[in-house]
Amino acid sequence: MFGAKHRIARSVYVLLTEEERQLEELALTIPGFENWGQMEKERLYRIKALLKAVRQNRNDNQDESKEIRKAHKKWRRQARQLKRKLEACTPEHQCGSAACPQCFRQHRLRKLAELVPLRGSMGAYRVVTLVYYDAMLEESEISSWEHKKFRERVYRMIKRAGFRGKIVGGYELDFHTDIQRWMPHLHLLMPREPGALKMLRKAMTRRKNMRAREGIISRPMKSQKLRDFDAQVTYCFKGMWQEVRPYPDEAGKRQTRKHRLPPVLLARALCKQDEMGFTGLTFTSGVRTRK
Numbered sequence: 001m002f003g004a005k006h007r008i009a010r011s012v013y014v015l016l017t018e019e020e021r022q023l024e025e026l027a028l029t030i031p032g033f034e035n036w037g038q039m040e041k042e043r044l045y046r047i048k049a050l051l052k053a054v055r056q057n058r059n060d061n062q063d064e065s066k067e068i069r070k071a072h073k074k075w076r077r078q079a080r081q082l083k084r085k086l087e088a089c090t091p092e093h094q095c096g097s098a099a100c101p102q103c104f105r106q107h108r109l110r111k112l113a114e115l116v117p118l119r120g121s122m123g124a125y126r127v128v129t130l131v132y133y134d135a136m137l138e139e140s141e142i143s144s145w146e147h148k149k150f151r152e153r154v155y156r157m158i159k160r161a162g163f164r165g166k167i168v169g170g171y172e173l174d175f176h177t178d179i180q181r182w183m184p185h186l187h188l189l190m191p192r193e194p195g196a197l198k199m200l201r202k203a204m205t206r207r208k209n210m211r212a213r214e215g216i217i218s219r220p221m222k223s224q225k226l227r228d229f230d231a232q233v234t235y236c237f238k239g240m241w242q243e244v245r246p247y248p249d250e251a252g253k254r255q256t257r258k259h260r261l262p263p264v265l266l267a268r269a270l271c272k273q274d275e276m277g278f279t280g281l282t283f284t285s286g287v288r289t290r291k
Contacts, residue, residue, distance in 0.1 A: 016091060023109040030112075030230045034105055042101040043086055046270060050083040053267030075143050079267050082274050098239065098278050099270040107278050108237045115168065115189070115233055122226045124165070126197070127236065128190045129222040130154070130204060133212035136181040142173065142268050147276055150184060154283065161200040165191030167285040169236040173272070174258070175265050176244045179213060183244070186283055187236040189226070197223065216254070239281065241269040 016024065027033050054076045061072045082099055089095035094103055118125065132154075137145055151171070158167065169188030176183055190197070204220040212218065226232055242258040243265065249255050261269055273281065 023106060023113065026109055026113060039101040039105050043089065047083055047086050049263040049266045050079050052263040054079050056264055078271050082271055097274045098276060098281055099274040104239045108234050111237050112233055119229050122229055124192050125226045126190050126192050127224045127226055127232045128188045129185060131183065131185040131220045132209065133218050133220060134209045135184045136212060139180055142182050142272050145272065147280060154186065157203050158200065161196045161203065163191060163193055163196040165193065169283050170239065171281050171283065172241055174242050174244045175261060178246050188283060189233060189236055
């Protein structure tokens with residue numbers, strides 16, 4: 001049933017619940033979807049990254065004031081707690097953290113399974129990316145970021161646009177190296193309602209959001225046709241926060257490329273994901289939710 005390509009041991013498979021087995025069967029039908037073995041390697045990598053980040057943070061802040069050292073000590077405690085949580089995660093005793101690649105993989109599969117009924121009406125939906133340039137965060141601000149207030153802002157904006165259909169997707173933050181800022185954004189599956197989409201674009205292109213980065217053209221909203229249901233829907237819940245590096249193309253035009261976050265930034269991102277949980281990382285309107 002599970003070949004070498006899927007890389008999930010039979011001994012592990014028997015430990016799964018019936019729902020989890022069905023999700024594994026679903027994963028096999030999605031080209032390129034991450035397998036269990038890949039996520040196990042990622043879990044071990046994140047454990048090492050958290051440990052490295054804690055050590056580096058301690059060394060980098062030895063000469064800071066007592067108040068600053070206290071704040072960093074609090075963060076290191078959070079990072080160590082997350083490390084222990086990831087270390088204890090097994091198929092039969094899952095940690096349930098949104099920072100755990102194994103548990104997040106199941107979350108993605110569950111969302112896809114919940115949205116399967118929409119597969120027959122792909123033409124009625126768009127995949128929309130919303131970027132909030134005016135909500136950028138400095139490197140250290142991510143730890144104290146009040147994500148609930150930001151989520152309330154997004155929810156109000158989308159509601160005011162007047163959408164009637166189902167909307168679902170995920171929140172992400174990428175770190176932009178040129179401006180040394182975290183950039184909040186969303187990937188959403190939205191109904192193709194021209195009037196509401198127009199109202200949303202008008203709200204996203206307000207002066208404050210468009211001019212948040214001096215000398216850089218902002219593109220706060222991108223709308224695409226839904227052509228590959230599995231790939232595009234799971235992308236809305238990819239949960240992989242990354243580092244964005246700019247570079248000039250042959251014509252001198254500014255382009256960007258994404259890379260894995262370095263250990264300290266990855267650790268900060270993972271701690272925030274763990275704090276937010278699956279519910280906090282998910283935007284939902286008109287779709288059944290689960291934690």
